[in-house]
Amino acid sequence: AQSVTQPDIHITVSEGASLELRCNYSYGATPYLFWYVQSPGQGLQLLLKYFSGDTLVQGIKGFEAEFKRSQSSFNLRKPSVHWSDAAEYFCAVGVHASGGSYIPTFGRGTSLIVHP
Amino acid sequence: GAVVSQHPSWVICKSGTSVKIECRSLDFQATTMFWYRQFPKQSLMLMATSNEGSKATYEQGVEKDKFLINHASLTLSTLTVTSAHPEDSSFYICSAREGLTYEQYFGPGTRLTVT
Numbered sequence: 594a595q596s597v598t599q600p601d602i603h604i605t606v607s608e609g610a611s612l613e614l615r616c617n618y619s620y621g622a623t624p625y626l627f628w629y630v631q632s633p634g635q636g637l638q639l640l641l642k643y644f645s646g647d648t649l650v651q652g653i654k655g656f657e658a659e660f661k662r663s664q665s666s667f668n669l670r671k672p673s674v675h676w677s678d679a680a681e682y683f684c685a686v687g688v689h690a691s692g693g694s695y696i697p698t699f700g701r702g703t704s705l706i707v708h709p
Numbered sequence: 710g711a712v713v714s715q716h717p718s719w720v721i722c723k724s725g726t727s728v729k730i731e732c733r734s735l736d737f738q739a740t741t742m743f744w745y746r747q748f749p750k751q752s753l754m755l756m757a758t759s760n761e762g763s764k765a766t767y768e769q770g771v772e773k774d775k776f777l778i779n780h781a782s783l784t785l786s787t788l789t790v791t792s793a794h795p796e797d798s799s800f801y802i803c804s805a806r807e808g809l810t811y812e813q814y815f816g817p818g819t820r821l822t823v824t
Contacts, residue, residue, distance in 0.1 A: 602750065625811060636713060636802070636815035637753075644811070683753070687811065695811060701752040 595620040595688050599700035606674050607708045614669040614703050616684030625687030625695055626667040628658055631702070632680045640682075643667060654678070679707040711737050713805050715816035722793055722823055730788045730819045732803030738783040739805035743813065744776075747800040759786055793823040 596619045606612055618624055625644055629637040641652025648660040658669045667684060681702045687695035712735040722728050732742060741760050745753040757773075759765035759780035767773045775797075777789040786805075790797050800820050804813040 597752075629815075634718075634817060636817045637804075638815070639812060642811065696755065696758065697813065698755075699752045702750070704750075 595624075595686055595698050597684050597686050597698055597700035599682075599684055599703050601703045602701075603704045603706060605706040605708060608676050609673050612669075612671045612674045612678070612705070614682050614684075614705070616667045616669065616700060617665050618667065618684075618686045619665065620686055620688065622689070625689075626658075626660060627685040627687065627697065628652065628656070628667075628669045629683045629685060629699075630654075630680045631683060637683065640669070674705075674707055676707045676709060679705055681705070711735075711805075711807075711814040713739075713803065713814045713816040715801075715803055715819050717819060718817065719820040720822070722821070724794055724823055725792055727789055727791045728793055728821060730790075730801055730803075730821070732786045732788070732805070732816050734784045734805045734807075734814070737805075737807045737814075739786070740783065740808055741806045742780055742786040743804045743806075744778060744786075744788050745802040745804070747802055747818070749800075753802060756788075790821065793821070795823045797821065798823045 598617045627642045628640040631637045640656045641650050643650050643660045683702045684700040685697040714733045716731045744756045747753045756771045757765040757767045765778035780786040802818040804815045806813045
C-alpha cells in the first residue's frame with residue numbers, strides 16, 4: 594500500500610534562512626506528488642505538484658520541490674523563508690483510482706516555525 | 710480561484726446528539742467531494758469519497774452508519790455525525806474536485822467538540 598513519510602514533526606528556522614522539508618513515499622508505480630500548506634483557519638492550499646517530466650518543480654510563494662525516484666523522495670525547498678511561511682506543510686501522494694481519478698494519501702505533516 | 714466553504718467552522722454538541730457539517734463549492738461544480746478527519750498534529754485521514762448523486766464510498770474502518778454523507782447537488786455535500794460521542798471530537802475537512810482533474814480544493818475545516 595502507498596504511504597508518505599514526513600520524518601520531521603517540527604522544523605525551526607530563522608527568517609531569511611533556507612528551508613528543506615523532507616518527504617519520502619512508498620508506491621509501486623510512478624506517483625503523483627503534492628505539497629500542501631495549511632495555515633490556521635484556512636484550507637489546505639496546493640503549493641506544487643509533480644506528475645511527470647522535469648523533476649524539479651516550481652510552485653507558488655517561492656517554493657520548489659525535487660522528485661528523486663532513486664530515493665523515493667520529494668523534498669520541499671525555499672531559499673529564504675519569510676515569517677508568513679510559518680504553517681503546517683503536508684506532502685501527499687496521489688494513488689490512481691478507477692475512472693482515471695486519484696485518491697491522495699497524506700503524510701502527517703511538518704510544522705514550520707519561523708524565528709524573527 | 711476555486712473556493713470551498715464549510716459550515717459551521719466550529720461546533721460543540723452534547724454526547725448522543727447529531728451534528729451536520731456542510732461543504733459547499735462556491736464557484737465550480739464539485740463532481741467529487743472528499744471528507745477527511747484530522748487529529749491534532751496528525752495527518753488527514755480520508756473518511757469517504759462521494760460523487761454527486763451517488764452513494765459515498767467509505768474507507769475501511771469508517772462507520773458509514775455513524776458518518777452519513779450526502780452529495781445531492783454539484784455544490785453541496787453534508788457530513789452528519791450521528792449519536793456523537795467524545796471520541797468523535799476532531800477536525801473535519803472537506804475537499805472538492807471538478808471532473809477528473811488532479812487538483813482538490815479544500816475547505817477551512819470544522820472543529821467538532823462533543824461533550
